[in-house]
Amino acid sequence: MLILGIESSCDETAAAMVEDGVRVRSSVVASQHELHRTYRGVVPEIASRAHLERILPVIHEAAREAGCELRDLDAVAAGIRPGLIGSLLVGTSAAKGLAWALDRPFLGVDHVEAHLFAGLLESTPPPWPALGLVVSGGHTSLFHWSGGRLRRLGRTIDDAAGEAFDKAAAMLGIPHPGGPGLERMAHGGDAAAVRLPRAMLGRESLDFSFSGLKTAFRLAVLAAGDAGDPAADVVAVGSTLANSTKSDLAASFERTVVETIVAKCVRALELAEQAGNPFRSLVLGGGVVANTSLRQAMLALADEADLEARLPPPRWCLDNAAMIAAAAHARAVDGDQDDLAIPAEPLSAWS
Amino acid sequence: MSPLRRVLAIELSGRVGSVALRDEHGAVVERSFSPGDRTREPLLPEIDALLRAASTQRDGLSAVAVSVGPGGFTGLRISIAAAKGIAAALGIATVPVPTAIACAESARSSAAVAGDRVLVVLASKRGTAWLHRVRLDSGAPSGWRDVAPPGIWSRQQLESDRGWQDLAGDAVFADAHQDRDIIDWLESKGGAVVAGGSPPPTATATLVVGERLLAAGSSLPPEELLPLYPREPEAVTLWRGRTATTAERGS
Numbered sequence: 001m002l003i004l005g006i007e008s009s010c011d012e013t014a015a016a017m018v019e020d021g022v023r024v025r026s027s028v029v030a031s032q033h034e035l036h037r038t039y040r041g042v043v044p045e046i047a048s049r050a051h052l053e054r055i056l057p058v059i060h061e062a063a064r065e066a067g068c069e070l071r072d073l074d075a076v077a078a079g080i081r082p083g084l085i086g087s088l089l090v091g092t093s094a095a096k097g098l099a100w101a102l103d104r105p106f107l108g109v110d111h112v113e114a115h116l117f118a119g120l121l122e123s124t125p126p127p128w129p130a131l132g133l134v135v136s137g138g139h140t141s142l143f144h145w146s147g148g149r150l151r152r153l154g155r156t157i158d159d160a161a162g163e164a165f166d167k168a169a170a171m172l173g174i175p176h177p178g179g180p181g182l183e184r185m186a187h188g189g190d191a192a193a194v195r196l197p198r199a200m201l202g203r204e205s206l207d208f209s210f211s212g213l214k215t216a217f218r219l220a221v222l223a224a225g226d227a228g229d230p231a232a233d234v235v236a237v238g239s240t241l242a243n244s245t246k247s248d249l250a251a252s253f254e255r256t257v258v259e260t261i262v263a264k265c266v267r268a269l270e271l272a273e274q275a276g277n278p279f280r281s282l283v284l285g286g287g288v289v290a291n292t293s294l295r296q297a298m299l300a301l302a303d304e305a306d307l308e309a310r311l312p313p314p315r316w317c318l319d320n321a322a323m324i325a326a327a328a329h330a331r332a333v334d335g336d337q338d339d340l341a342i343p344a345e346p347l348s349a350w351s
Numbered sequence: 352m353s354p355l356r357r358v359l360a361i362e363l364s365g366r367v368g369s370v371a372l373r374d375e376h377g378a379v380v381e382r383s384f385s386p387g388d389r390t391r392e393p394l395l396p397e398i399d400a401l402l403r404a405a406s407t408q409r410d411g412l413s414a415v416a417v418s419v420g421p422g423g424f425t426g427l428r429i430s431i432a433a434a435k436g437i438a439a440a441l442g443i444a445t446v447p448v449p450t451a452i453a454c455a456e457s458a459r460s461s462a463a464v465a466g467d468r469v470l471v472v473l474a475s476k477r478g479t480a481w482l483h484r485v486r487l488d489s490g491a492p493s494g495w496r497d498v499a500p501p502g503i504w505s506r507q508q509l510e511s512d513r514g515w516q517d518l519a520g521d522a523v524f525a526d527a528h529q530d531r532d533i534i535d536w537l538e539s540k541g542g543a544v545v546a547g548g549s550p551p552p553t554a555t556a557t558l559v560v561g562e563r564l565l566a567a568g569s570s571l572p573p574e575e576l577l578p579l580y581p582r583e584p585e586a587v588t589l590w591r592g593r594t595a596t597t598a599e600r601g602s
């Protein structure tokens with residue numbers, strides 16, 4: 001079964017052709033990072049204008065790379081939530097138009113769920129149940145995944161980890177998107193240089209919180225720059241710090257986020273064990289999973305807990321359409337499809 | 352006799368959406384609908400119902416004509432992206448129809464306008480509006496020829512431009528959401544505001560204009576179909592204003 005996936009939830013226009021839910025015949029991503037860099041963040045109106053310009057060239061490129069025609073498709077899928085609504089509408093409407101004109105099923109996919117399917121691309125299914133972890137710019141959530149059914153165990157109650165990465169990066173003068181830049185800055189830094197808080201939210205909680213960390217990091221940057229006024233322009237202070245100081249701050253921040261996430265996963269494993277239904281695998285997804293420190297820590301955890309790990313390669317951690325097609329396949333094989341009237345929505349079913 | 356060229360027309364730039372198509376006898380079939388909300392996005396189901404009503408198969412379509420604005424961003428994104436998908440799948444062309452031309456055609460065909468000149472007011476925002484002044488001209492590709500280049504105007508700019516001082520004979524097409532100050536000024540210069548507001552642009556008008564443009568060779572590959580943006584993104588304007596202020600403070 002060949003499915004065209006389309007993704008346009010934020011600032012990447014993407015299309016992919018995926019066969020039988022796992023074989024990626026093509027995956028094309030047109031990034032808009034350059035368009036938004038000036039504004040230090042994604043500008044929704046600029047993003048949706050760019051999606052309209054790029055959506056068909058990206059789809060045609062995906063078909064060309066896959067060596068197939070649009071009429072060869074068995075279904076068309078699009079990420080319909082969550083995201084910037086003006087951006088989602090472009091990919092969703094184009095996908096519906098294609099599906100209708102080709103007389104093929106249309107499947108709307110939740111982007112957060114799709115991130116978990118990225119870990120299964122070009123791979124074999126893991127033993128179930130899996131502890132699923134999605135860590136991205138918009139979401140940080142833990143799931144119990146039995147293969148078919150997904151049940152949320154915890155989520156961030158304020159900022160997502162990726163958002164915290166981007167904000168911390170901005171405080172150090174690292175341009176958008178800041179997460180990868182902060183990781184590079186952290187390389188060689190002393191991760192113990194600055195003590196930052198790890199929000200655990202109670203012994204039993206599997207929820208996350210990163211807003212306090214963000215505030216603490218801001219104060220740490222100001223202190224490092226000897227800025228006495230807590231209301232000082234943190235970007236101005238952080239940008240002028242010595243590179244070694246920036247590296248120490250970045251490494252400390254990165255370690256804090258990684259340790260917080262690992263601690264929550266450990267707790268989830270313990271709770272499942274106590275309940276007599278232990279996890280047998282660990283499936284990760286989301287842009288922050290491209291972070292090397294997090295990957296190493298999660299692989300170490302999987303090894304220690306004797307879990308099979310499924311980590312997508314970095315290119316499939318970021319927003320892409322292959323994961324959309326893979327998530328759609330799981331439903332399409334059962335003959336499921338969505339009505340063409342299904343709307344795009346800004347929030348995930350898992351928000 | 353040449354086979355009928357079946358153009359699917361989509362109008363989703365305003366507060367009422369519609370789709371239109373000719374049936375096998377050449378009669379126009381139109382379906383109008385409320386634009387979507389959080390629970391339902393009706394465009395594709397309406398298109399599907401339209402083709403059934405017009406006894407037309409998907410692969411019988413020759414082109415997709417779309418009202419491209421200025422207008423509501425949400426509707427334009429949905430209609431243009433869907434048109435791109437349909438046209439790409441069927442390997443057919445798209446025809447961008449300026450919404451102002453569709454408005455002029457709608458007004459003319461509904462007998463709301465008797466003369467041959469129409470001044471369409473759209474996309475009002477913060478004391479400015481998109482003005483498109485056209486006159487009937489069977490020699491023009493769309494059937495309408497620009498009297499002046501369309502663009503964004505404020506009342507102050509209109510007052511200081513000689514081209515806008517005599518609007519006698521112009522029907523001013525503006526709905527209740529357009530800038531009152533600008534409309535009053537256009538009326539003071541002789542423009543006849545269409546009584547009781549204006550009929551919304553319809554997919555039938557988009558179809559008629561689209562067919563003319565297609566016959567004149569004014570079609571586009573679907574990759575090139577884009578909305579007609581009256582202004583730059585607001586965030587860009589705000590950013591420019593902020594950086595200019597910062598520069599002034601620094602100098």
